[in-house]
Amino acid sequence: MFKRTALAAGLLAACALQAQANTELTVYTALEVEQLKPYQEAFEKQNPDISIKWVRDSTGIVTAKLLAEKDRPQADVVWGLAGSSLAILKQQDMLVPYAPANLDKIGANYRDAANPPAWVGMDVWAATICFNTIEAEKQGLPKPTKWEDLTNPVYKDKIVMPNPASSGTGYLDVSAWLQTFGETGGWAYMDKLHANIGQYTHSGSKPCKLAAAGEFPIGISFEYPAVQLKRKGAPLDIVLPKEGLGWEIEATGIVKGTDQLEAAKKLADFAASREAMDLYKANFAVLAQPGIAEPFQGLPADYEQRLIKNDFAWASENRDKILAEWRKRYDGKSEPVAQ
Amino acid sequence: MQQVAILHKPRTLVRRWPADLADRLFVQGGQWLLLALLLLGVLLPLTAMLWRGLAGDPGQGGGLAAASELVASANFRWLLGNSLKSALAVVLIVVPLAYAFAYALQRTCVPGKGLWRGISLLPLLAPSMLPGIALIYLFGNQGVLRDFIPDNIYGFWGIVLGQVIYTFPHALMVLLSALALADARLFDAASSMGASPWRAFRSITWPGSRQGLFAAACLVFTLCVTDFGVPVVVGGDYQVLSLEAYKAVVGQQQFGRGALIGLFLLLPALLSFAVDLWLRRRQRDAMGGRAQVYHPQPSRGRDGAFLLLVLLVSACLLGVFGMAVYSSLVKFWPYDLSLSLHNYAFSELPGGWLAYRNSLLLATCCALFGGVLIFLGSYLLEKTRQSPLTQLLRLLCFIPMAVPGLVLGLGYVFFFNLPANPLHGLYGSVTLLVICTVAHFLTTAQMTASAALRQLDGEFEAAALSLKVPLLRHFFRVTLPICLPALLDIVRYLFVSAMTTVSAVIFLYSPDSLLAAIAVLNMDDAGNVGGAAAMSTLILLTSAAVSLLLAGASRGLLRRSQAWRAAPGH
Numbered sequence: 001m002f003k004r005t006a007l008a009a010g011l012l013a014a015c016a017l018q019a020q021a022n023t024e025l026t027v028y029t030a031l032e033v034e035q036l037k038p039y040q041e042a043f044e045k046q047n048p049d050i051s052i053k054w055v056r057d058s059t060g061i062v063t064a065k066l067l068a069e070k071d072r073p074q075a076d077v078v079w080g081l082a083g084s085s086l087a088i089l090k091q092q093d094m095l096v097p098y099a100p101a102n103l104d105k106i107g108a109n110y111r112d113a114a115n116p117p118a119w120v121g122m123d124v125w126a127a128t129i130c131f132n133t134i135e136a137e138k139q140g141l142p143k144p145t146k147w148e149d150l151t152n153p154v155y156k157d158k159i160v161m162p163n164p165a166s167s168g169t170g171y172l173d174v175s176a177w178l179q180t181f182g183e184t185g186g187w188a189y190m191d192k193l194h195a196n197i198g199q200y201t202h203s204g205s206k207p208c209k210l211a212a213a214g215e216f217p218i219g220i221s222f223e224y225p226a227v228q229l230k231r232k233g234a235p236l237d238i239v240l241p242k243e244g245l246g247w248e249i250e251a252t253g254i255v256k257g258t259d260q261l262e263a264a265k266k267l268a269d270f271a272a273s274r275e276a277m278d279l280y281k282a283n284f285a286v287l288a289q290p291g292i293a294e295p296f297q298g299l300p301a302d303y304e305q306r307l308i309k310n311d312f313a314w315a316s317e318n319r320d321k322i323l324a325e326w327r328k329r330y331d332g333k334s335e336p337v338a339q
Numbered sequence: 340m341q342q343v344a345i346l347h348k349p350r351t352l353v354r355r356w357p358a359d360l361a362d363r364l365f366v367q368g369g370q371w372l373l374l375a376l377l378l379l380g381v382l383l384p385l386t387a388m389l390w391r392g393l394a395g396d397p398g399q400g401g402g403l404a405a406a407s408e409l410v411a412s413a414n415f416r417w418l419l420g421n422s423l424k425s426a427l428a429v430v431l432i433v434v435p436l437a438y439a440f441a442y443a444l445q446r447t448c449v450p451g452k453g454l455w456r457g458i459s460l461l462p463l464l465a466p467s468m469l470p471g472i473a474l475i476y477l478f479g480n481q482g483v484l485r486d487f488i489p490d491n492i493y494g495f496w497g498i499v500l501g502q503v504i505y506t507f508p509h510a511l512m513v514l515l516s517a518l519a520l521a522d523a524r525l526f527d528a529a530s531s532m533g534a535s536p537w538r539a540f541r542s543i544t545w546p547g548s549r550q551g552l553f554a555a556a557c558l559v560f561t562l563c564v565t566d567f568g569v570p571v572v573v574g575g576d577y578q579v580l581s582l583e584a585y586k587a588v589v590g591q592q593q594f595g596r597g598a599l600i601g602l603f604l605l606l607p608a609l610l611s612f613a614v615d616l617w618l619r620r621r622q623r624d625a626m627g628g629r630a631q632v633y634h635p636q637p638s639r640g641r642d643g644a645f646l647l648l649v650l651l652v653s654a655c656l657l658g659v660f661g662m663a664v665y666s667s668l669v670k671f672w673p674y675d676l677s678l679s680l681h682n683y684a685f686s687e688l689p690g691g692w693l694a695y696r697n698s699l700l701l702a703t704c705c706a707l708f709g710g711v712l713i714f715l716g717s718y719l720l721e722k723t724r725q726s727p728l729t730q731l732l733r734l735l736c737f738i739p740m741a742v743p744g745l746v747l748g749l750g751y752v753f754f755f756n757l758p759a760n761p762l763h764g765l766y767g768s769v770t771l772l773v774i775c776t777v778a779h780f781l782t783t784a785q786m787t788a789s790a791a792l793r794q795l796d797g798e799f800e801a802a803a804l805s806l807k808v809p810l811l812r813h814f815f816r817v818t819l820p821i822c823l824p825a826l827l828d829i830v831r832y833l834f835v836s837a838m839t840t841v842s843a844v845i846f847l848y849s850p851d852s853l854l855a856a857i858a859v860l861n862m863d864d865a866g867n868v869g870g871a872a873a874m875s876t877l878i879l880l881t882s883a884a885v886s887l888l889l890a891g892a893s894r895g896l897l898r899r900s901q902a903w904r905a906a907p908g909h
Contacts (some may be wrong), residue, residue, distance in 0.1 A: 032865055033861060033865060039612070053850065054850055056861070057845065058588055061589055061845060063592050064589055064846070067592050067594070067758050068749055068752040068753060068756070069752060069756055071756065163586070165590050166586040198493075198636065200576060204589070205864065213673060213868070215479050215480045225865075228865075232673070232866075233671050233675065234674070280645060307343055323591070327414055329412070331414055331417075
């Protein structure tokens, strides 16, 4: 009898301890659903006293939610959101600057420049052309190898790209062309490209999906959906244009106002650690810690060298101006084009 | 018309309440409670959102300067024009079609009414993404019917087609209600006076249902103007105003700009509210206490023609949804068309079945609490003396229809997550999801309840009064049983809407309360169109099963309480 009571008491105490020790972190993310589980398991294994609660949605929704909750933030950490979104949060003074344990190993251009940084990168995704080989053969389309090729009249109405006003990926493309070809050259390029665009979509991965399903043979998107769809059996060729790729970084930051600062710092440490990079490596070909990534099946070896020298500050400062110009040139005109 | 005037006294004479305390408490207390709930669930969150539009910082596209710049821009006029054009086209197609469909079900002897009615409700039962996927698989560049249309589906006609499918059951619900009850004596009198069926239609059916027709037109118009789900999927380059609000919020995090556009989207609903008020003055009660329920007599030509129409509409809807279900079974559209169930393996997805269970919980709560509340509220609006308070309540009930779900959802974040708000504990809870969903779908439900209630003559209340029956008891004993079909409609409508809704709740769900329809969106976003179609199909089947169950359960109730409908005169 006594034994049983003692056992019960011990169990109770253990439960209480467990409940006390278990810190719960609310983590906002735009990572793909299938990435969440391995990342979470690895972190919780290293930190058994902390558990992660995900709030996952697309980049636009998560960013909007974070900003809308500014007065009483719900998130403790942001793990896996576009660097440009984290830059907005930093601008709004919503992040706690923190230097994670492995900061010196992170590439200089893959983190917030301030010291300590407001956000630290994880991996890189870049502009990619998804090219449907079956449709191309059916419609007699040559495979493009550079951005300039896409202005060839043979592609009229065959190309889809994200609308830069709806999608960060779309804006990435536009700002990269303006940086690569110069302001005048960039707009001139987009004028010609616009004549070939069949549709501007409202999500960054949609063009690649449309290409995979053959709705439109060519989609300007980024490499993650391209690789995923190809693995699922889509007849896609992944084209990385020669002039250079616009790119964006996935990053981590601690939200100001969190009451779990110590646990949040542990997560930030983990997100920048070698163990985490080994996990990111399965999904991305360029990582924030140089020298870890392995050549990616379906992507050329010089992938990282093709990334342009991206001026994020310029891109975010001029965003409103560029979008207004884009709207003026291509939004109003798209109706007569459609008819 | 003459007879109607003789048979029915004007409303004002009928309404005269004694100072009975219980009644007063029920009516006044109820109305004030309703006001409090509407303020909390609709007006305050919206104000919090619109405040960002008018007073917000220019960095987020808000403020008066941004407003005047927005309105003056050619881009805005272009978007506005596009919105009006496509919404008008949808109204012109849907409302006559739905009116004829409702007429066929209520006023003719076409066989298989239950079946047609069920099929007509299909678009309500699935997330709007499902018909979107189906339309692309049917008419897209790889679509099976691609060769039947000159250009591809993306653009004006894609939006119109998608929104016709989306709004048809909404319009039908209002019109079925409006055509539900008719006084057989009027038709008898008309035929004994030698009036042609057309004449009888013009002078009896039409005046009795035109308010419903107008309400349906307004509803469809506002639904179209505020919807962005269809334009996002099949709009192509044909851009509309609601999509611009979506782009501002989701694409650029410019809440101010989104709120300003949301403000413009409110205008059509406010306009229709004014016209509705004006029409209400002219409409008289169609169903007196002494009325006999009209039962249509078979007529071969008429029934045949209507059957053809009903068949055509049903075939189109079945085609679209059949295609959608097919798309959930295909392995990899369009290159591997072998069939399999692997898209239905939700347990392999993180949170797979949890989302589905959450949706069931949310839908059940919305249907039960929302249904009772809305019906009771409508009763308090329709069957009591009209006062500034009832007008205000009516206006507040109209607003949610005009608010894009996205704007409402953000308003909830701004309002309920305010540190100063004593209710901020609700934030992230299922309760708030229920409140938000009921508020979002309030208008159609309330319109259905009101349309049904308005057809009951005020004489019923007068009789209750003279018999000294407390109003509350009268409500439960007389009004509720008579209107049971309408109430069940509302319960079903709220259930299926809660199963399928995305736009408002996407900002409000927490990890534990992920919803099935949001999972659909996420899967589509991740390129898993088959999985999205599969989850949508599951939602569709669930909603259909619950609708059937409700219909079955209510049948017994109806047989008892609705005997008067079939009873031969007195």
